[in-house]
Amino acid sequence: MRSFSDYHPIVIAVWFFSVTGVAMFCNHPPLMAIALCGGVLFFGVRNGLSHGRTHLYFGLLFTVLALANPLISHNGKTVLFVLDHNPITLEAVLYGLNSAAMIVGVLYFFRSFSQIMTSEKLLCITGALSPKLSLVLSMALRSVPMFGKQSRKIADSQKAMGLFSEDNIIDDIRGRMRIFSILITWALENGIVTADSMAARGYGTGRRTQMRRASFFAADWLFLGLTLGLVGLCSAAVGAGRLKFEFYPQLRAASPGFLGIAGIFAYAVLVMLPLINETGVKLKWKRLMSEI
Amino acid sequence: METLDVRDLTFTYPLCNAPAVSNVSFKVEKGTFNVLCGATGSGKSTLLRLLKREIAPLGEKNGQVFFCGTDIDSLDDRKAAASIGFVMQQPEQQIVTDKVWHELAFGLENLGIASAEISRRTAEVASFFGIGPWYEKETSELSGGQKQLLSLASVLAMQPELLILDEPTAQLDPIAASEFISALKKLNSELGLTIILAEHRLEEVVPICDRLLVMEKGSLIADGQPRQVIAGLASKPEILCGMPAASRLFTQLGGKGECPLTIREGREFLEKTISGQIQRLNRAETLVAGDKALEFNSVFFRYSKSSPDVLCGLDFSVNTGEIFCILGGNGSGKTTSLAAAAGLIKPYAGTIKVFGKKLKEYKNRSLYRNCLAMLPQDVQTVFLKNTLREELSDVSCDPKSLPYDITHLLDKHPYDLSGGEQQLAAMAKVLAAHPKLLLLDEPTKGLDPASKSKIIEVIKRLKENGVTVCIVTHDVEFAASCADRCAMFFAGRIVSIAPPNSFFSANTFYTTAISRMTRGIFQNAVTIDDALELCQRNGGCS
Incomplete structure (x- = not known):
């Protein structure tokens, strides 16, 4: 049994896009609540008590988003109170809470996504689409830090030679501009060597292939199948209109019926899938350790 | 085929x-x-x-x-x-x-x-x-x-x-x-x-x-075959000077027979040919005893809080008017110590003084005006303009005032120059600030033997003009031929300082090829000239 982040990149990506996709294209409050709780829980389980700042930002964002809607939108039948000649309605408050839950939930999922999807996994996915695209990405990933490093090096050597003669902002900015311009020249000059090195190793002699490092195991198929099955069930419920929810002019939910409830349940299981997997992994390790 | x-x-x-x-x-x-x-x-x-x-x-x-x-x-x-x-x-x-x-x-x-x-x-x-x-x-x-x-x-x-x-x-x-x-x-x-x-x-x-x-x-x-080729190069000193030390000594002594290539063969050749009793050259090693140009007093530095110390209790001083070479392995902190001397990084303990004044007291970047300049390892980072001429006029440097001639390169793009030319051009730009203390980081990296001797010549000329030079290098041959004092850097501090002749003849591993080859035969032959002189005093090649 492997940890969720060790699954095949395509499996991981499919799961992430299923979870966030359903959350973004549907506004059913229970689904949003599940998405928000799932997002926070997933991030929390992966990172423990660290990343306090992220939680703070997202909490602030949630508050701002939830408050902004009733202040701007005055639709809805049930007026709670009047603020400076503007009616604040219950529907707008609930709508604000609902969309804030959706946005923050999805943002939490994306934070986890960017932690899990290392450049290598990203390349694996793009490589499946086009080996050329994957190469371009790989080269870009290499050159960005290289430029940063070179610009720091140039700035240091110019400083030690007295380029920034005065200790003031204008002189600093002028110095930076000159460094930027030579950095472009340096990049082009570098590019020639890199291009030679590519040509010398047969770049452009025909179709490229891609070395595949990740392979699909039975568990990958299982996880992928479960994800697709659950998201299918959930989409069926959404598509059949069982998870329709209207806020304006007044709250009105379609009767979910069996399919609707199954859809909500399927989404909950989908969101929890990696956590279930992780718990399984932990238990298994514990058992293995106790046997030693 | x-x-x-x-x-x-x-x-x-x-x-x-x-x-x-x-x-x-x-x-x-x-x-x-x-x-x-x-x-x-x-x-x-x-x-x-x-x-x-x-x-x-x-x-x-x-x-x-x-x-x-x-x-x-x-x-x-x-x-x-x-x-x-x-x-x-x-x-x-x-x-x-x-x-x-x-x-x-x-x-x-x-x-x-x-x-x-x-x-x-x-x-x-x-x-x-x-x-x-x-x-x-x-x-x-x-x-x-x-x-x-x-x-x-x-x-x-x-x-x-x-x-x-x-x-x-x-x-x-x-x-x-x-x-x-x-x-x-x-x-x-x-x-x-x-x-x-x-x-x-x-x-x-x-x-x-x-x-x-x-x-x-x-x-x-x-x-x-290498032995025959080298034996035929006696008339071409500029190519010969890059060859292995043993073969150079052999050719310059006009040896006969098979040309030695390795240190071991060189020793055998010397043992066979040298019959005299003189083992030692009397090298008067006069120390330049001026004021201190650069002083490190128990300096400690680390790149981040949790990383190990890179400089740990670094203590040394460079006298005014001398050429000071710091040698040592990779990652021992040599380059970091230069960066600290140039004020690019701040040590967390200890003091660094330049011409008797603490670095902190050089306000408003006055350190870099007519005082100290550093030439980094990657000299490409020195250039900012499209031609060398613009580069030099930018820092108001007159190419004619330099101790060497680069006028034929003025219209080239700095990146198009060869390694040796780039080094000289970068040095010209650095010298424009009229530094009294020049810090050089690996000035001979990637250079051919001819450019190397040019750099040695330039550094010696600078010394005559009263500039103090502090060099960080891996190149033992280079240090042996131009330094007034050499220092061995290891694990964040300097473990020994001596004039080159005694420094290299005391070292067994970290020393010049000539010194390794003549160990036990001569006592203090460090450069090829030392070895040649000793051989000739002993009656030359028999």
Whole structure:
């Protein structure tokens, strides 16, 4: 049994896009609540008590988003109170809470996504689409830090030679501009060597292939199948209109019926899938350790 | 059949009158190790690039190159790319991708090889070169030596029949360079790979090569077994000065018989020929006893809170008017100590004084005005303009006031200059600020022997003009010939300081080739001139 982040990149990506996709294209409050709780829980389980700042930002964002809607939108039948000649309605408050839950939930999922999807996994996915695209990405990933490093090096050597003669902002900015311009020249000059090195190793002699490092195991198929099955069930419920929810002019939910409830349940299981997997992994390790 | 057959190759760059390569013919036998040497600008790189079709320069080409009996122009694209491997000088720039494993797979992916086969070949080549432990790493995290080894491995993954290398060790420190050379030796002797290597550092390469080719001004002036070639170079001191110390001593003494190449052979030669009793030169080592130009008082530094100390209790001082060389292994903190002296990084404990004044007291960057200047290791970072002329007028430097002549280079782009020229041009720019204390970081890196002696000359001239020079270097031969005092840097501090003659004759491992060769025969021969003088006093070559 492997940890969720060790699954095949395509499996991981499919799961992430299923979870966030359903959350973004549907506004059913229970689904949003599940998405928000799932997002926070997933991030929390992966990172423990660290990343306090992220939680703070997202909490602030949630508050701002939830408050902004009733202040701007005055639709809805049930007026709670009047603020400076503007009616604040219950529907707008609930709508604000609902969309804030959706946005923050999805943002939490994306934070986890960017932690899990290392450049290598990203390349694996793009490589499946086009080996050329994957190469371009790989080269870009290499050159960005290289430029940063070179610009720091140039700035240091110019400083030690007295380029920034005065200790003031204008002189600093002028110095930076000159460094930027030579950095472009340096990049082009570098590019020639890199291009030679590519040509010398047969770049452009025909179709490229891609070395595949990740392979699909039975568990990958299982996880992928479960994800697709659950998201299918959930989409069926959404598509059949069982998870329709209207806020304006007044709250009105379609009767979910069996399919609707199954859809909500399927989404909950989908969101929890990696956590279930992780718990399984932990238990298994514990058992293995106790046997030693 | 020979792997490579070059017939009457002549090549002229566009808009040039003289050919860069003229009438070169030679053959390379299968499984041989060939070394190509010659001064910068002698056409080595051009010749090597002409042998690799994909990166051959544009211009007028006459003559033919046959690879295994086929003209290289009529080879199949993929076969040409795969069977002739080429490794360049720049470690950083010739790497294409962001991960080590991807770099190894890059060439194979280009050839359209199936994924399973790529996995097998990269695994094979990674184990051969011991890349396993850093297989998953980012290429930007690697050291220079690892980068070059990676470039070599990624070329070999394509299973070439001929490997061409253009000064692959020029940017490496001596330890990494000799590791790289031993990898080449292993490839040649264990896999029978045919190799053509262009090099400046010949001390280690010449003893293991089968053939030595010497180029001068675009033509091949010597081609044969290294012992014979070197014996014939007595009339060409500028080429001879890059050869192994043993062979230089032999040729300059006019020795007879077989030319020694290694330290061991050199010792045997000396033991046989030297009969006199004089073992010691009386070198008066006068110390420059001026005020302190640079002082470190128990300086401690680390890059981040949790990392180990890079400088740990560094204590030394440089006297005004002397040339002070700091030697030591990689990662020992030499470069960091220069950065600290130049005020680029702040130590967390200890004080650094420049001309008796603490660094902190130099307000408003006055440290860099008429006081201290540093030339970094990567001299390209010094240049900001499109021509050298603009570069110098920008810092209001008059090229005529320099202690050396660079007027013929003024209209070139700084990046187009050769390594030695770049070093001199960068130094011109630094000298414009009229520093009294000059800090140099690896000034001889990647230079050919001729440029090296030029740099030594310039540094000595600066000293005469009253400039204090503090140099960080790996190059023991360079330090031995120009320093007033040498210091050994190890683990964040200086462990010994002495004038070069006593410094190097006291060291057993970390010393010049001459000193290692004459140990036990002479007491204090450090440079080739010392050894020559001692030999002559002992009656010369019998």
